[in-house]
Amino acid sequence: MEKIKIKFPDGSVKEFDKGITGYQIAESISRRLADEALAIKINGRVRELNVPLTEYAEVQILTFDDEEGKEVYWHSSSHLMAHAIQSLHPEAKFGVGPAIENGFYYDFDINTQLSEDDLRKIEEKMITIAGENHPFERVELPKEKAIEFFSKKGDQYKLEILSELDDKNEVISIYNEGDFTDLCTGPHLPSTGKIKYVKLLSVSGSYWRGDEKNKQLQRIYGISFPKKKMLDEYLQKLEEAKRRDHRKLGRELEIFLITNNVGPGLPIWLPKGTILRETLENFLKEEQRKRGYLPVITPHIGNINLYKTSGHYPYYKDSQFPPIKFEEGNEEYLLKPMNCPHHFQIYASKSRSYRDLPIRYAEFGTVYRYEQSGELNGLTRVRCFSVDDSHIFVRQDQLKDEVCNVIELIQVVFNQMGFKEFTTQLSFRDDNVEKYGGDLSLWDKAQQEIKEAADMMGLNYIIEEGEAAFYGPKIDFMVKDALGRKWQLGTVQIDYVMPERFNLEYIGSDGQKHRPVVIHRAPFGSLERFIGVLIEHYAGEFPLWLAPVQVAVLPISQNYFDYATEVYNAFKQNGIRAELDDRNEKIGYKIRDWETKKVKYMVIVGEKEKENKTVSVRQHKEGDKGSLGISEFIDKIAAEIKNKS
Template sequence: MPKQSSNLEPIRHSLAHLLAAAVLDLWPDTKPTIGPAIEDGFYYDFEFSEPISNDDLPKIEKKMREILKTWDTFEGKKVSKKEALDHYKTNPYKKELIEEIAEKKEDITLYTSGKFTDLCRGGHASSAKVIKADAFKLTSVAGAYWRGDEKNKMLTRIYGTAFDTKDELEKHLKLQEESKKRDHRKLGRELGLFTIIDEVGPGLPLFYPKGAILRRIVENFITEIQEAAGYVPIWIPHITKGDLYKISGHLDKYDAMYPPMDLKGESKYYIKPMNCPHFMMLYKSMPHSYRELPVRYTATTTNYRLEKSGELSGLTRVRALTQDDCHVFLKPEQIKTEIELMLHMIEKVFKAMGFDDFWVQVSLRDPKAKQKYIGTEAHWENAETELKKAIAGKKNWKALEAVGEAAFYGPKLDFMMKDVLGREWQLSTVQLDFNLPERFKLEYTDEEGKQQQPIVIHRAILGSTERFLGILIEHFGGAFPLWLSPVQAVILPISDEINEYAESLAAGLKAGGIRVEIDRRSESIGKKIREAEMQKTPYMLIVGKKERDQKTVSVRQRGEKDLGAMKMEEFIEKIQKEIQAKSI
């Protein structure tokens, strides 16, 4: 649960203004658009008349520091629509924003510091004097569509970062450098894991064999854990009639749905953006007794969401996302036991993946606004009590209750994980639902032969497979633990005459369940070792005439010295134990 100075957001917001002022001073014909504070910094989008690059950032920074000396307070002024439009006669972006503000009948305000005025709602530093000139830095130039819509004009976005002190800034910049090295988009290309191709479309990743193997390893691990916990697989189609989303309440309310397909006279069909309605219909299609509950359905299936192109990012924000989606149908008195089972599963996955630093947000309803929530008072009291009891049973876990953060249809748990760089990611979710059982009229027969409505728990451990893999790649910097590595060992023959021996070794390793490759290139052994290290392969098996004659391999471990010669049986036993233990 990261803590930052409460002054940082106003400071970062103020620096966005300062950035715009500097850009306009250097390029007066530039059109500024919007510039908010964001996590760790700020940005501003501009329409430049000439292209700029990262090489221009030092010049802009210098100008920002010059202007900062002349600024004092940020003076806000409420203006009429006409005054605002007159101020931005030649700026279509600001005019569009002004028209929208006026249409919503909200106040239009301009904020001025020094000679610079901007359309803004406020929220600046109390004084420009609190902004330390050595505690901010511009970091990059990027392209961004106006309002994140690829149909709009491509603008130039300048990013910056800022902290309370120079030391905090320098620490952050070091982390950013390490973050660049670990960027899953960069490593995805270098390690041959995945790619995104324009002709296929943004937000639609394609996985190379190594990436597909990594996916399969992770998904199979989840499947094993779920099967051991009594989950049963289902399968659902990827398109469905719009009628289903009318029942669920998603139709016309869920912004990320793709437009319906034109099937010439048939009902409107949609490509699915979520799975929940399908799970509900499967449960409803058969009668259920209290003796069957809980019913645990699971499906690893892909959803399609119309995310704005400007918000897409590698694997962490995509349009085709695969979910390890589970829905459990149960009686109210089964909540605590079922949640405890889910927590055990999540803990097992996090431990195996090396995610040791995490905390849980327990999202509860606002007791002062009960009218906002559906479901009976008894359901809510029981669900929240049992949820808190289940979490309390995990003595070593960090948990934070968030009153008022529950969904309107039930309380939930969100798992937040910190990676090796201290960045926080939301991963697993456990969500109680009183809404969909009501909408779909779900039932089970109780002990007295009466029909009762079950409670539903939505649960995803990975959340999105793609996003999880992006986080996993960055967490390990591509140097995956042995059990997760797409290639666990590479055989490096010193010369072509050793290839036959290398083939026999590979066959033995594969028979032992080891994922292995042979580097048959006519390159020096030094170059082959360097390449294997760059590919972050856990084990390199170097073989020459000596190894062939003695029926051994010379073993080298990733990032370490040689482990010496081993018999193949000895190496297989060693590596199998390491895989079985899921060592990190």
């Protein structure tokens, strides 16, 4: 039997018979690995375990511990769910059913509006089908045969997907799973029996292809695991996530308000939320001041031609508010979708020398997008949001150092906010997509430069093609919150395209005109999204320097209101954000109420405190901390605020 060599992730190389499968390789290593194996990665591509290997390859056996293993597991679970839906609702037509970051979903069209009880029935059917251990069988067939199959089935959604494939002779893959067949590129698990524990979480409406003009389908979200303990832990985390939901806490802590009277996706910042927001802004403004940024302010609207020049108008056209038309002068304006074209006007307003660069403009600029109503979600998906935007104009020889400086600033922000774990993604162009502007040679140069800067800063990154902005590659930062969930927040981008479109120039040391390179950056990203994530990360229990209310002053009774006012004024005079609780309520009630408001410190004053000029200190969740003199306590918390501990 002819032999082939296989290289493993640890660098070891072993010989196997030609034609060996991933499952057989796993079995040769250990019985446990064979039991836990879900798929195999061959030369960087994830495939089914039954694929034969016929030549040298680098392989990795994927289990549920691997992100790509989870993706295969959850994508197969979405097929299992579709199988169960078809068994219970034979008239069902299916859209798409991908794996997502946590679990899976499937969009489908049936005659019945599903309820919680229906989800339970689908769950039970999934477990039954999984127990039958149907293999996932891949079948390849010509496009015309696939069209014939789904035409007989009457599934217009699969036919629409097939119609968009250009080559009529292209080989199409479908997967059979018992009596259920689905259009899919795979890969999948060996069989349904691998799927052990399932929980369907919710059902919602979803327009086909995300277009409100199309029919609204139903979407079921679910999660699945190979072990019951994993499911139990996930459901516990889900309950904790509900407790931390920023929409719930934002209302309870009086941070923001969204009302249909103003409009969906248009948040109103209440006093406490405004204090929180301004504290974040002031923190970043101070960090920017140290690094030579210049503050600017630009209008909320602009002439539509400005965005046509930049490319934002055609690129974001479908998600913009309609143009504002004025009869006088026959002019059209847009609510600005981006701040950058405005900043380019500032740069171009006068002649620039090579000695002037880098120039760093910074603005907390509000932009507008008409997100679909079904996509709106508290502060994390809105229709107007403020970006901590900056555009840095540099010479070529300054570019990498400046990108490294931006990365360092983003790291400072994340560390200060308590985001200790984050990963990065280098978002590059996809040569098969036409959205990108500019010279491809400059794109290649920008991608190489941003990668070198990431390497210089020691970033742990992956490269994702197709995720670049239409004008340049970028580094996207994904942080993990207290529950281990990933959020895309900060970004830094290199742009050779906009300087060309806006004819931006500087006079070089040679006396000739040159193009600057533009760096776009936003450590927070969107302030709205960032604060929504912060609320959930801290469960509303902000560190003292960020807290809208840092101290609550609680007189035991109305008899000590004068002294409580004296204490309250002392806090205010020292820049400490305090509230005086002058309600005629029992002290126990007040303490319990302020605990629910998550204020870190309460100071209680009565006869003894008034006589001794002290305060009795309570700390959120920790209780009585004893008595301190007013000045002593002020010094203590002032130091805590200053150190941002």
